[in-house]
Amino acid sequence: MKNSRAIFLLLLANSISGVAQGISMLAIPWYFTGVIHREELFGKAYLFITAISLFWGVYAGTLIDRYSRKKIFLVMNLAGLFMLTAVTLIGFKSDGLPWYLVAIIFTTTAFIYNIHFPNLYAFAQEITVKEDYGRVTSLLEIQGQITFTIAGAIAAMLLSGINHHINFFGFDISLPFAFRAWKIHEIFAIDAITYLIAFVIIYRIKSLPVVEQKIDTSHLRERMKVGFSFLKNHPLIFHFGNASLSVFLTILVFGTYIQPMYVDSVLHKGGDVYAFGDMAFSLGAVLAGFLTTKIFAEKNVVLGIILLSVVSGAMYLVMSFSYLLGLFFVANFIIGACNSAIRIQRVTYLFHHIPNHIIGRASSIFFVVNVFFRMCLIGAFTLPFFHQSTNVLYAVMSLAVICFGGAAILFINYKALVKEPMIV
Numbered sequence: 001m002k003n004s005r006a007i008f009l010l011l012l013a014n015s016i017s018g019v020a021q022g023i024s025m026l027a028i029p030w031y032f033t034g035v036i037h038r039e040e041l042f043g044k045a046y047l048f049i050t051a052i053s054l055f056w057g058v059y060a061g062t063l064i065d066r067y068s069r070k071k072i073f074l075v076m077n078l079a080g081l082f083m084l085t086a087v088t089l090i091g092f093k094s095d096g097l098p099w100y101l102v103a104i105i106f107t108t109t110a111f112i113y114n115i116h117f118p119n120l121y122a123f124a125q126e127i128t129v130k131e132d133y134g135r136v137t138s139l140l141e142i143q144g145q146i147t148f149t150i151a152g153a154i155a156a157m158l159l160s161g162i163n164h165h166i167n168f169f170g171f172d173i174s175l176p177f178a179f180r181a182w183k184i185h186e187i188f189a190i191d192a193i194t195y196l197i198a199f200v201i202i203y204r205i206k207s208l209p210v211v212e213q214k215i216d217t218s219h220l221r222e223r224m225k226v227g228f229s230f231l232k233n234h235p236l237i238f239h240f241g242n243a244s245l246s247v248f249l250t251i252l253v254f255g256t257y258i259q260p261m262y263v264d265s266v267l268h269k270g271g272d273v274y275a276f277g278d279m280a281f282s283l284g285a286v287l288a289g290f291l292t293t294k295i296f297a298e299k300n301v302v303l304g305i306i307l308l309s310v311v312s313g314a315m316y317l318v319m320s321f322s323y324l325l326g327l328f329f330v331a332n333f334i335i336g337a338c339n340s341a342i343r344i345q346r347v348t349y350l351f352h353h354i355p356n357h358i359i360g361r362a363s364s365i366f367f368v369v370n371v372f373f374r375m376c377l378i379g380a381f382t383l384p385f386f387h388q389s390t391n392v393l394y395a396v397m398s399l400a401v402i403c404f405g406g407a408a409i410l411f412i413n414y415k416a417l418v419k420e421p422m423i424v
Contacts, residue, residue, distance in 0.1 A: 006127050006205050007136060011143045013201035014120065017077065017194045018147035021109060023154055024191045025256070026278055028106045030271045031184050033260035036099060043382035045103045046257055049110050050375040054368055060115040064360025069123035070205055076112055076119075077199040083108045084192035091185020102184055118363040121347055125356050137347045142289030146282070158182040181271075230358055231365055236420050237353055239413055241366040244305050244346045246406025247312045247339050249370050250399040253377050254316075255281070258399075261392045267325060280329040284336030292341040301345040302417045306407045308338040313403030320397045353420060 032042035063072060087105055091097045120140065128136045163178050231238040255278060263274045292304075315331040315338075322328075354362050380386075381395050410417070 002127075002129055002132075007124070007139070009201055009205045010120075010123065011139060013073075013198040014140075015143050015147045016201070017080075017198035018144060019150050019154070019194065021113075021191060021194075022147060022150075023158065023187055024105065024109060026275055027158070027184060027187050028102055029256055029260045030274055031102060032099070033264055034271050034274070035184075038099065039261055039264075040382060040384075040387060041099065042103075043257060043378060045106070047375060047378045047382060049107050050371055050378055052107075053110065053114055053371045054375070056111060056114055060118065060360075060364055060367075062361060062364070063115065064119050064122050064364070065358060069119050069126060070202060072115065072119050073123070073202045074199060076115060077195045077202065080108065080112050081192055081195040081199065084188050084195065088185050088189045088192055091183070091188065096183065097185050105188060114367065118360055118367065121363070122356065122360045125351050125359060130352070137344045137351070138289055138292060140347075142286055144285075146286050158187055226358055226361060228365065230354070230362055234353075234420075236413060236416055237350075237362075238365075239409060240302070240417055241346075241350065241362070242369050243406045243409040243413075244342060244349075245366060245370050246402050247309050247335075247342055249373055249377075250312070250316065250402050251281075251335065251339055252374055253381070254396070254399055257378060257381060258392060258395050261387070262319070262328075262396065265392055266323060266390050267328060269325070273325070273328075277328060277332045280332040281336035281339075284333035284338075285340035288337040288340035289344065292344045301349045302410055302414055304345050305342050306410045306414070308342050309403050309407035309410070312338040313400040313407070316396050316400035316403065320393050320400065 029042060033039040084105065087097065087101050090101065121137075124136055124140060158181065231241075259277060260274055263269050263277065267273060312335050315335045318327055319331050350359070350363075377398075386392050386395050
């Protein structure tokens with residue numbers, strides 16, 4: 001595989017920073033829900049962050065198509081290192097952190113995510129030959145989900161501590177050791193160190209692009225118009241890019257905001273169950289990463305996404321009508337597998353239908369649309385109604401409807417999407 005060393009280093013750097021980022025992104029929602037019991041405060045903060053992301057997402061896409069993707073990674077890791085180090089030092093000095101500094105770290109990580117993944121896929125497409133698109137997107141998904149699996153396991157122990165036993169996927173496991181739960185700023189310290197390691201690894205990447213680089217040096221407004229114009233001239237790609245993100249939309253809302261409430265108010269469990277639920281999701285995603293390209297050939301991409309979206313919706317319904325802990329883990333596992341398989345097929349399809357020099361801007365438009373709907377959902381779910389008793393179950397049901405809606409849009413456009421010509 002051409003540029004194999006560069007691809008390996010990219011995966012390695014993404015793995016190292018991904019574990020720590022995953023731990024932090026699990027720790028922060030649980031900190032607000034299970035530690036200080038201010039989930040409504042986190043909901044409002046998350047809504048505000050999501051609203052800002054509408055503007056940042058579009059701008060991030062223009063950066064990806066204007067500047068070196070490698071340099072963007074380097075700057076991004078330095079920014080994360082600086083913010084986390086500063087907040088961590090405050091935490092150690094004061095032996096704790098006020099909620100707003102924790103929210104600032106969540107904001108920083110969310111903004112990094114918003115440019116990280118579009119930049120990651122654009123960089124991967126830039127250094128990958130077309131024949132290896134399916135293989136490389138599978139590797140990216142497998143690597144990403146393995147890191148989140150590891151993050152889930154570590155977070156389960158760090159968030160709740162270990163008092164000689166732990167709830168492992170619903171089973172109470174006795175252990176010969178114990179340690180206290182980590183404080184939030186101690187978790188942030190790990191994250192800061194990994195940003196530094198990732199920076200060093202990315203810096204060592206040397207590769208030759210396998211696609212012709214067309215750097216757009218025009219004004220910001222003109223660069224943004226290119227992405228909109230492309231999707232306006234290719235409406236099927238626009239519909240596909242957004243509808244195929246319906247499951248991903250639900251996962252972001254469920255995993256970050258709804259799931260902590262579901263575990264706390266419906267299952268009446270602690271941070272270990274919350275973290276292992278995320279770990280079950282990641283294990284399913286890893287399995288899908290290995291099997292997706294074998295089960296779904298590239299010509300069956302659209303059909304595969306339709307079927308997997310329906311299955312994901314069904315799993316949300318299972319969680320809506322069942323309080324069994326075992327089914328909670330099974331549903332997370334299956335949704336994780338479906339989401340991973342959809343992501344692999346979706347990215348492969350977009351690689352074949354969007355030129356590399358505008359993929360950043362096109363992806364940012366999909367991202368902004370997704371953020372808008374996410375903002376609407378979060379705004380609705382912060383209403384007091386969903387925080388009473390077990391009413392969070394109605395929020396879970398609505399996520400099922402969204403999955404079914406995305407599948408319906410793809411089904412209506414199925415024949416046209418299959419016939420959509422690929423880029424030369």
